[in-house]
Amino acid sequence: MAVLTVKDLYKTFGAGTPRANRVLDNISFDVRGQTFVSIVGPSGCGKSTLLNIISGVETHTSGQISVTSDDGKPARMGYVFQDPRLLPWRSVRKNMLYVQDQADDETNRRVDKYLDMVGLGKHGDFWPGQLSGGMQQRVGIARAFAVEPDLLIMDEPFSHLDAITARALREQLQDIWSQSKKTVVFVTHDVVEAVELSDRIIVLQPGGKIFEDITIDLPRPRRQTDPAVATLQAEVLARLERMKGMAPQVSAAP
Ligand SMILES: Nc1ncnc2c1ncn2[C@@H]1O[C@H](COP(=O)(O)OP(=O)(O)O)[C@@H](O)[C@H]1O
Numbered sequence: 246m247a248v249l250t251v252k253d254l255y256k257t258f259g260a261g262t263p264r265a266n267r268v269l270d271n272i273s274f275d276v277r278g279q280t281f282v283s284i285v286g287p288s289g290c291g292k293s294t295l296l297n298i299i300s301g302v303e304t305h306t307s308g309q310i311s312v313t314s315d316d317g318k319p320a321r322m323g324y325v326f327q328d329p330r331l332l333p334w335r336s337v338r339k340n341m342l343y344v345q346d347q348a349d350d351e352t353n354r355r356v357d358k359y360l361d362m363v364g365l366g367k368h369g370d371f372w373p374g375q376l377s378g379g380m381q382q383r384v385g386i387a388r389a390f391a392v393e394p395d396l397l398i399m400d401e402p403f404s405h406l407d408a409i410t411a412r413a414l415r416e417q418l419q420d421i422w423s424q425s426k427k428t429v430v431f432v433t434h435d436v437v438e439a440v441e442l443s444d445r446i447i448v449l450q451p452g453g454k455i456f457e458d459i460t461i462d463l464p465r466p467r468r469q470t471d472p473a474v475a476t477l478q479a480e481v482l483a484r485l486e487r488m489k490g491m492a493p494q495v496s497a498a499p
């Protein structure tokens with residue numbers, strides 16, 4: 246598990262140029278332990294930028310960010326993206342092994358364990374092109390869990406799937422996550438999905454400020470068909486209606 250600390254974070258693309266675009270505006274939050282946090286907000290509000298800064302792919306303009314393992318070491322991170330990004334010329338199992346440091350017996354056992362957990366135990370020798378989109382995304386999820394990350398970062402992993410497949414994968418993700426000890430930061434534009442999955446929802450508004458930080462206190466496993474889940478989804482949606490139509494908060498770039 247990981248300890249993630251974000252403090253007074255700002256990001257401006259093209260800082261100091263006439264095209265300066267402030268995308269993240271004074272973001273602060275902490276996440277620790279086996280917590281599932283979603284970052285929710287409309288398209289363009291800076292969600293992927295925030296994830297890219299957390300993962301170290303993108304730099305920030307000012308503020309602090311730290312990700313450590315809960316034993317104080319640098320955190321191991323795993324990633325799941327919108328598209329599974331499998332190498333088409335490698336088998337499913339070889340795609341899983343590709344991101345592993347070693348290919349010893351223990352690693353092979355771990356890869357098989359997570360393939361089993363996503364229901365693809367018999368598909369290790371298949372080519373990605375032989376799998377449906379939902380199955381490929383399950384390989385992407387298994388691959389991320391199989392590196393045993395302290396922090397798992399997921400950027401809209403179900404947004405390209407049909408509603409039925411997405412629902413099945415949300416249920417599977419919850420089950421795997423409940424059995425593993427991972428801190429998850431999950432990005433989505435879908436509030437309903439976020440309520441089903443998360444312990445906590447950080448809502449970003451256009452302009453990249455935190456609009457609300459909501460605790461979701463529902464027992465697990467949660468299922469879309471559960472009335473308590475549906476009631477809370479409606480409640481959170483109603484709260485976010487206040488944000489609808491809000492003009493982007495344009496502030497002077499540093
Ligand atoms: N590499 C980049 N260079 C310049 N602008 C960028 C870059 N990446 C993202 N942006 C801009 O930052 C804003 C937020 O983008 P993004 O973080 O992808 O939003 P979201 O993931 O919430 O849809 C957008 O206005 C986008 O055009």
Ligand SMILES: [Mg+2]
Nearest residue numbers: 292293294400
């Ligand atoms: Mg995005």
